[in-house]
Amino acid sequence: MSGTCALPGGADDRADGRNDDHDDDAPLPAALIAVRPTRLGATRAADEEFVAEEVPVALEYNGLSHAVMLATPLDLEDFALGFSLTEGLLASPADLLDVEVRARPNGIALQLRVTARCEALLKERRRSMAGRTGCGLCGTDNLDQVFRPPQRPVPPLPAALTANEALVAALSRAMRELAAAQPLQQRTGGIHAAAWCGVDGELRLVREDVGRHNALDKLIGAMARDGVDASQGFAAVTSRASFEMVQKAALAGMPMLAAVSAPTHLAIRTAQACGLRLAGFVRDARATLYA
Structure with missing residues (x-):
């Protein structure tokens, strides 16, 4: 399936993106759907906007x-x-x-x-x-x-990220670039993203989805398909860091998960137990290390 989203032509397009036959050759739903909402308290008529399909x-x-x-x-x-x-x-x-x-x-x-x-x-x-x-x-x-420890030890953080200044710089670059690399989020305001970043924070792969777990799974799948070495960088996500997000990152062999929002206590305990570096509140050139 293509990595580009299909945009319907207008508000009259079918919301399900399919024809009436429902056979195996029917088109798949579009990622974005055009709607014309009613804006309460607005001083002008509502414009057409896009919402994410689920x-x-x-x-x-x-x-x-x-x-x-x-x-x-x-x-x-x-x-x-x-x-x-x-x-x-x-x-x-x-x-x-x-x-x-x-x-x-x-x-x-x-x-x-x-x-x-x-x-x-x-x-x-x-x-x-x-x-x-x-x-x-x-x-x-x-x-x-529920608790499935990685079959292989979580790799150590790359040497280029062991100094605090270098780590903060890489995390800041990753989140800054990620904010500009989300076409679905920019159109809808309701999409999560997960990115694979190099040791300098440069974005290498990005995947989007309405679900934060799905975005991370898509990223991990893309990395596996491309043969990416998961030990040579880190993952950045536009969500909180929950237990299952930490577990998925660890199982994928990532040395660090960086989240724009907060972690849960179970996520912190899980990261500590498996040796995953966990950063939360990564924004505005600052971050909080929890594990």
């Missing part, structure tokens, strides 16, 4: 339905791979043999073809699942499955 996305592994997430219909192949890796459904990108993105009447189906070993793991995890959730603990049915 679509149910079903992840199916070798025909087995595992989860339904709400996501922006963009970079879905990256999302499929990143979600599968950070949820522990794949041991490596090589376990994903193929992925097809299919439009459905009520959403999108991501049909993943995975190795037999991964299929067996999925069947084992589904035996006692009572339901699904759109949160970061999707597919988890007991407390023992």
Whole structure:
């Protein structure tokens, strides 16, 4: 799927972006939808504006339905791979043999073809699942499955970032560039982003989504597809740093997660336990290190 968003031509365009046949060749929904809202207290008529689309996305592994997430219909192949890796459904990108993105009447189906070993793991995890959730603990049915330490140690922070001045400079550059590298956010004001940054803070990859977890999963999937060395930089996100965001970053082998907003206590404890550097309130040339 293309990394550019499809913009409808006007307010009369179908909001679902599909035709009436709903077959496998139907177009996928657009990432942005044009609307004409009523502005209360305004002194002029409302202009046309864009809002972000939010679509149910079903992840199916070798025909087995595992989860339904709400996501922006963009970079879905990256999302499929990143979600599968950070949820522990794949041991490596090589376990994903193929992925097809299919439009459905009520959403999108991501049909993943995975190795037999991964299929067996999925069947084992589904035996006692009572339901699904759109949160970061999707597919988890007991407390023992919540905390999943990385299979490999979190790498150390690159030497270029060990000095406080260099770290602050890199974090500040990353957040400054990230604010200018979010086309969906600039059009809607309601989108999260996750970026992979070099040791100097330069943005290398950016992914956007209505969900902060989805944006990070898309980024991790894109990095895996491109063969990016996750130890040579850090991730920056436009959200708070929650437990599952920290866990996803650690499982992806990132040495640091930098968030524009606050962390939770569980996120701090998890980062400390696995050796991930965690920075919060990264803005205006300052940051707070929590782990």
